[in-house]
Amino acid sequence: MGKDKLRKFAEVATFDNVVQLDAGKAYKGTWAEKFFKNQQPIILELACGKGEYTVNLAKLFPEKNFIGIDYKGNRIWRGAKTAIEDGISNVGFLRIQIETILEHFAEGEIDEIWITFPDPQPQDSREKKRLTHPKFLERYQLLLKEGGIMHLKTDNDGFYAYTLEQIAALKLEKVKETTDLYQSTLVDEVLSIKTYYERKYLATSKNINYVQWKFG
Template sequence: MGKDKLRKFAEVATFLNVVQLDEGKPYKGKWASEFFKNEKPLILELACGKGEYTVNLAKLFPEKNFIGIDYKGNRIWRGAKTALEDGITNVGFLRIQIETILEYFEKGEISEIWITFPDPQPQDSREKKRLTNPVFLERYKHILIPQGIMHLKTDNDGFYAYTLEQIELQNLPKNKETTDLYQSDLVDEVLSIKTYYEKKYLAVDKNINYVQWRFNKEGE
């Protein structure tokens, strides 16, 4: 590991807006009341990388709480540092493997989940790692409020098609969808937030896919 990564790992351990691994488990069911010290709705960004979406959503919606989740501490460092420097108090970061998410959030604790430019895991042998496979979707459904909203932004057409297939197989209602976000009428101040990776894709004229869906209520 390079010196810069080591420095960031050491520094992120001192940030009050970052919780790492088992440190987050006592907050299960109590993130709003004990971590943020309020009762505002809680929104997650999964595979948040440098945290651009998490931080910018928090700026746009001070009436909500936001947590960016990723396993790479040197990436979380950037978003967490920006939030601290800018005095953004409704944002935090959690360094965990997303596979363990049920250990950190209680049933119905989350209002919305964003998945922004995740690793598409294109090999068939790695389907279980895709963040929209049926196992992950079941975990999200558990921690979301009834009819909680899911968002996906991705440049990867194959992963987008796979996600739509999973949504359709489960007969889940889609609210919005497009295979070319910036040529659609869906783009607004929220969807126009751009991550580090999205900027790279747009620079080479890559289309951006977006879909918003929700889980059915019990009995639907």
């Protein structure tokens, strides 16, 4: 590991807005009350990377709480540091493997979940690693309140098609969808938030897919 990554890992451990690994279990069912010190709704961003969506959503919606989840501490560092520097108090970060998410949040604790440009895991042998595989969707359904919303933004057409197949197979309620977000009528101040990776894709004229759905 390079010196810069080591520095970021060490620094992120000192941030009050970052919870790492098993420490997150202590907040299960009480994130709003214990971590954010309020009663506001909670929105998650999974595989948040540098946390651009988490931080920018928190700026747009101060009446809600946002938690970015990723395993790579050197990536979380950027979003967490920005939130501290900008005084954004309704945002936090949790460093865990997403497979363990039910150990850190209670059933019905979450209002919305965003998945923004995840690793598409294109190999057939890695299908179970895809964040919209049925085993993950089952977890999200448990975490979300009744009527809770799921969002996916991805540049990967194959992963997008795979996700639509899972939504159809499970007979979930698809609310919005487009295979070319920035040429659609759906784009707004929320969907126009751009991550580091999204800006790279757009620079090559890559289309951006988006789908929103509910579990009923």
